[in-house]
Structures are given as structure tokens and as C-alpha cells.
Amino acid sequence: MAIRRRRLGYTLAGCALLLAGIVSASVATAAAADTARITVLYDAFGKPSAMEKDWGYAVLVEYAGRRILFDTGNDPEILARNAKAKAVDLARLDFVVLSHRHGDHMGGMTYLLRVNPDVKIYAPKENFGVYGFSLPSAFYRRDESLTPEQRYYGGSPPPVMKFGSAWPNAHFELIENNTQIAPGIHLISLVSDRPGTLELRELSLAIETPDGMVLIVGCSHPGIENIVQAAAGINSHIHLVIGGLHLVTAQDSNINQVVTSLHDTWKVDSVAPGHCTGEPAFAALKKAYGKRYLYAGLGTSLQIGSTP
DSSP states (O other): OHHHHHHHHHHHHHHHHHHHHHHHHHHHHHHHHHOOEEEEEEOSOOOSSSSOOOSOOEEEEEETTEEEEEOOOSOHHHHHHHHHHTTOOTTSOSEEEOOOSOHHHHTTHHHHHHHOTTOEEEEEOOTTOTTOEEEEGGGSOOOTTSOGGGSGGGGOOOSEEEEOOSSTTSEEEEEOSOEEEETTEEEEEEEOOSTTSTTOEEEEEEEEETTEEEEEESOOTTOHHHHHHHHHTTOSOEEEEEEEOSOTTOOHHHHHHHHHIIIIISOOSEEEEEGGGOHHHHHHHHHHHGGGBOOOOTTOEEEOSSOO
């Protein structure tokens, strides 16, 4: 009888431990799911800290249980140090978004792939781009009067020609059109028509939240107004715009036009400008938005909610 009681006691204790483990795991999962924030890991302005300022952009987006790295900054070692200073583990990511091919947004790839070589990376699809490319071999004209040694592939090309990337072992998925990559998470793909960045394709990350659309932008080379318009086609309520607006060299008249468009036309709730937005544009946006202008310097973590 004593042995049976002892065994029963062990069984109950084991069940209690198992139940405690399940409860703890459930609490941890719920906490992770409830985490909704954007942390700036790379930028050239910010408050004094252990993080290093440099020209470039990278943010960690945590929403609905997902961890998303948006861009990788300019320098792999600075990205590594800044991630460590914020206790951010880039080995734990659901996926990565590279906004465009400029070095100050993809320069940290070496570190990213060192710690997370198998992570899925969304990048813009561009002709013969650094992220790779492919197209049917029928794209070129042929002349069968030539001898085989004068013809591409001896006159028998593969059906699809694949071209290399700067990171041949990376797991890229190339995006050409607006795409929903997860429930409520969209990539907006636009092409710049601006001098200096003509035909540059750029991806922006748009997340549907109960409070409206949260829009994360890299440099806004296609124009922030065009990006907001595309996001509004998914959800007309733009709750927050964070990232680079590419007004760093713009004249006051252009800055005021963009500020008016965001504030009055599109009625964006809040803005958290960074990177290439430019100091005069910081000042103009702060004046227009008041308390709804959110500081987003290096190391800042913004909670995503009704009041970011």
C-alpha cells in the first residue's frame, strides 16, 4: 500500500510539473504573440548609447508572433555590435526584407548570413540584379545561319537562363508585384522614376493592425506619397509610417508638399521618420504632427498600438 501511495504521489507530482510546463509555455507563447514593436538597429542619429551610429538603415519588426528584419544596414560589424547591444538575436527570424539594392541597406548581409544562413529573404526582382535573376532564353534573337561555335550555347540554350547573385547561398524570394507574404503582412513593390534612381525597384513592408496600416519604408525612392497610396489600396487607414522618406537633399517647397500630403491628404496618424528623411524634413514633420511625431533614433523601440 505504501508503495502504491508513493507511486501515486510521483504520478501526481509529474502531472503537476507537466501542467506547469504547459502553462509556462502557453504564457511565453502568448507574451511573444502580444509583442508588437519596431526596434531601430541601424541609423546615423540617436541618443548616446553602446550602439554605433552609421549611415544606413535596419529595423527589427515584431508583430503577431513574427520577427522580421527589415534591411541590414551599411556595415556587417556595426550591425553585429548594435544587435548585441540591444540583445537582439538575428539567428531567430521568420524572414528578412531587403528594401532595395543600395549598400547602406544591404551591407550587413555578411553578418546576417553568418548567424542565420537559412533565413528566407524577400528582395526586389530586378533585371540582372544583385539578388539574382532568371528569364526565358527566348528573350534574344537567333540566327541559324551561324556555325554552332558562333551561337550562344552552341545553338541549344536552356529554356530558362539563371543569373547569379552577390550571395549565391542565400535563400532569396524575388518580389516583382505587391504581394501578401503572410496573413495581414504585405510587400509593396514600386519602381522609382526619379533622377538618379531611375528604374530602381523598392519594397516596403505594410502590416495590417487593428489600429490601421503600419508602413515600414527603406528610402522611399519611388516617392513616399506613391508608397502610401499603394498601402491605402489595402487599407485606407494609415496608422504609422516609419523609415526613410528620402528628403535629405530636398528643398523646403518639396518637403512641405510631402508633409501636407501625409498629414492632410492621406491623414496618416503618426510618423516616425529616420535615415534619409533629412534634418529639415524632421523639423517640418515634427511641427505638423506635434505629439504624433515619434522619435525613432538608433536604439529606439516603438510599441505598435493605438498610441505608438
